Amino acid sequence: MEKEMEALRERLAMYEGRAPMAGQPLLNQPPAPIDHQNNFAATPLLKVEDDVFLQTQHQQVAATSLLDLRSGQSPMFYTLGAGEVRLAHGEVNELFTEYFQLYHPFLPFLDQVRSPEEYYNHDHKLLFWAILSVAARRSSSRPTLLKDLAKPLTDLIWDSIRNQPNHHVVKALCLLCTWPIPAERTVTDPTYMLCGVMMQIAMQIGLHQPTHPQDFSRNKVRLQQEDIHDRLRTWAVCNIVAQTVSTGNGQPSITLYDSTLEFKVDDEDHMRTIPPTLFVRLRQEMAASRINKLLYSANTHKFAAEAATTYMTLEADRLKEERGSLDGVDNELEELYHCAVSLHLHLYSFFSPEPRLERRDDLVALYYAATAYLDQVFKLQQASKLPYVPYYIMQMALAAGFALLKLLNSDFAGRLPSKGRTYVLQTVEALRRAKVWPNDLLDRFAEVLAQLWKESSRGRSLHSMSQSPSVSNSGIANMFNNQPQSQQTTQQRRESTGMLEDPLGLIVRSRMSMSVMFDCVWRWREAQVSGAADQLDNTVVTNPTNPDSSSSSTPPPGMIVENPAHTMPNFNPHLNTLSMPLALPQGLASANSYEFFDSVSWMLEAQTDWNQYGSGGFGTDFNA
Template sequence: MDGHSVVGAGTVPPSASHSPISPVFRRGSIKRKRSTGGLDSSPGSGIGDEDTPGGEPEKKRQPGVKRACNECRQQKLRCDVVQEPFQSCSRCNRLKLECKIESNFKRIGKRSKHAEMEKEIERLRRNISQAKAQGYVMDEDEDLQSQLQSPVANSAYSHTRNPSLMGSDEAVTSLLTLKRGGSYSMAATHYAYELEQVRLTEQDVHGLFHEFFAYYHPFLPFLNPEQSPDLYYQQHALLFWSIVAIASRRYQAKPNVLQELSSGPLNRLLWNTVGDVPNSYFVIKALCLLCTWPLPTSTSTADPTHILGGVMMKAATGIGLHRPNHTQDFSRVSVQLNKDQLHDRVTTWAVCNIVAQSIGTGYGQPASTLYDWTLAIRPGEDGPFTLSPELEARLRVERFCDKVSKEMYSNASDPRGVAGDEHRAMLMRVYRREYQELQASILSQNLSPVVNVHLKAAAVHLRLAGFFDSSTTPGYMDDLMGLWRAVLAFLDLLLEKNNQHILVYATNYLQQMLVAAGFALLKLMRSFFAKTIDFERGRRLFHETIQAIRATSILDNDLQWRLAELMVQMWNGARLENGHHDEDDDAFRIDDSLQLKVRCRHSMSLVYDSIWRWREEYQAQGRASSTTHLDSTLMPPQQNIAQGLINANGGLTPTANHGLNPGPNSMIGIGYNSDANYDFFDPQHWMLDGLLDFNYNGLHHIETM
């Protein structure tokens, strides 16, 4: 028989004894002997570890040795335990461990074991800190196991006492018995949910979740109201705490939650989650919420919403939300989604685009949207790709806003991206017709006022392009009149008495469009255009807008509050300088005074341009009026709009004395009837921080009413 046949028969040829591949054959022979020998052995037991040239074990198993002890099996180590008569193995004797053999013993993974133990230790630490704060006395002499009943000592892990598996000594010794007045008693309040120093009971959480789904969820209905708070917490802590933070904006039963969360804990949780490269489907839902209702800030330079919007979209495409039928292409494992799961992913992807578009429109930046096949309109189709009527209408409105932004403000031939006058005039005619068709289609469905408000906001977004026209542009006065009517329609609907809940719980986007509408009113009424409109109606509506912006403020000195103060100063300055338009002046001249200097922020260029003009016309000349009065003839008899917005929790108090650590130049506490004068702008805390550099020495002379 030749050499090949010998190898095929399982015998190693002489030349193979020096071959580097010879151990392969030896290991294979060991496996075959183990599988056919019928021996019950374990790793490290010393059975069958060496072979003789004939293929038989060099050593035979010692009598009485059957298997390794529990401790050695747990560590996958060699064990020399003797069962009959029983003798502990040398490792257990050396480490003073309990050496025993159990037939039903199963190994426990170190990582999961450590994680659970550390979680329990951290929970007990928090309980101790909480008890200390409530005046309990710690006693280190009493038995931890009998007092705290720690699962660390009384769980299935009690088979070992190896300190390396018990956690750090510091963690163990920190679990102290809590005593008060000589007798042990746990803290009276049980906090079910904690984030750093923020602690909530189950009752608090259920109240906050009810608040969220009753008043905020209708703006963006894509979560499940029937799902329990605990399940949201299990899905992801960021999603849970985002819901809590949003619900706490107007929650009177526990008014300090938002301030506690926004002071640092939620931001740290957010950025730690983002820094870990989020690939969780539920993190994307949390980002949708936080981009829709951002944490309060006193300056736009500290507002991360635009950045988070980009993270949200990139994370969504990273896990394949835009291709929900092919999720496995973005995963290391095969993913099979049922109909409900597929529909939920399609809905979340639609919400991502709605939120991303509102961010782009509200901040005057290019939107990171992706309207692809998944979000295509499918009339008459009923399946997982079909959205609810509310979300479908919202998506259509945002698609329209996307068209306006891309066509009006994405001209590659212009350094600022603005389309030319003739092209823009043509686009305006096209989009006016498209908007009328969209409006007729949506209004025929009798959807909620939330959808109608966003529809009116889209008209304002379109018509604000009129400020980019020159006085020689064809249809110039028609465009200005269209803008005037669009602003009136938006404000009339938003400020309508039946829609006050929309104003109280408004999203960041609606607040931004409210500010833009206010600036549009102010700019039109202080120009030549004032002669062609009902000035008195505009004057009254502007004052109502100021009160509405104040009402949307959730903390004193936040951005909405400061913008309202700025607009009051601009109104007073314009009225003091120009006065009412001279009715006897018959000369009606159309000029270019309505054109914008800031032209790179899409339709929101008006807001930034108005702030710059305020600086140039008033602050730089030292003639700023910081009085925050409105005309007394326009004030309601006893209360303003903010005081009249009563919600289900008993009232809205936007001027509460808490907030964002205001400096000496803030306007906190200054009401309509205050006689005090303050320098409003603080160059360290304004929306254009890095650009404004005011000389306060020139502001000693303050004009008053």
């Protein structure tokens, strides 16, 4: 090793035009000068072997890297895994700069002053590579970097979790849950799982008790005030991220908002611990958690219809009051997240059993909540910030787009502004622009929304398009309605034979505010003749649907058209996409047929209550 180091040092010095150090023997003597008087002699010319040896850049870097290691300096390359990914110092510095300029404002909790070397050597390697993975999402200098990072970074995540993680690992998981590595199937997306691990690690190491770390450690722990503030700030961000992941996935909150997070604006010590932007975000996600527990919890069905509507109105007023009282730094982002929480609240309107459309002011409020949120998203798109937003922002955009799809294809559409149609088109465009790579989940959901919108003749009463006869199935209607039979007839929103015929009704009702999205995806799958999931891959990449295409007959606004021609491949014209009167074997036998979008089947959450609806033909389908 010593001889190799000396040889490399000598060759590097010669390559750079420097003389070798004193006392070092020359391993390769320079060539003798050529006698120009004997130019035509037969003696062959000597080659400069050292220049040939260090001719390529990789060899130069390798030599310098060995010298750096001997002198105690940081290596020339940062490697991940078994050498699958190698990044030079210049690349790392560039990616760190991109992260703090473009992504950090959406979740400002990391220290911008620390160098990449400090993150790598003093904090944790996982945090270092998590920052790089976020910045690599839109890297122009190395477009394939994120895909190269995906597998070795995943291995590093689980390895870090196994080996006594510290609170810097929790920080890394916060980043990876906010900007997850894109997936093409939610069954392969570990974000919600990692979010739970993040919260469990945070509590295991005592972040929820930041001033008492000794109670959670076998070794003596001495923290300075700055360290305590860092742990407390990390715990606050944990809860912010956990709530956004829960909301975006339609799952119950896994947050823990205890007295530790009761910050006060007028307390200088509190404001030194958590910056104003994070303080506002924390209060907003506390409101989202409160909405989950108040309206979307398992006990919500015990409310009377009027009580739930009243609670929703009161909560909307409270959100407005809190928005006026909270003053952060970035008003644009604060308004964006406020509109997201407001949309999360108003999406509960789809769960209301009120049958009289003339009394459905909550649907009007939902329309304006959805369009207000999309307005904020479109502002980000115009400012070229959309590619850098957290995944949660686009999940809520999906919910807004599918909510408008249902509203504009119902009998209630007459009470809504006609410009709502343009919002759906812009949403599809925004989703496609926000994708990280082709055929990721955002790209696939955008294609489904585009197909549903196109098949509805772009928002012109999809409910009137069904060519199939109405099939009564009281078993299905009862499954999604826990009301006594005597009350069911008075709670139909229209003269229909069941909930499946109602464009405003939800079949998927256990995914909280995101139920509307999963409901539309389920109906889309049932509206396909065969092979929908397999063909979606090819359609998304090679021939994405134009939702505003006029390839099919497009009647003027206001004209009711029965049985329009459907031009999309494999679309079954006998199935109304948003109101499908399906026979039971077809409808419920494949009730989890949208699994390529969703990792947790909605059917599993209702199994304990199936027996109360009687046999009704369920046995063959569910006991197999």
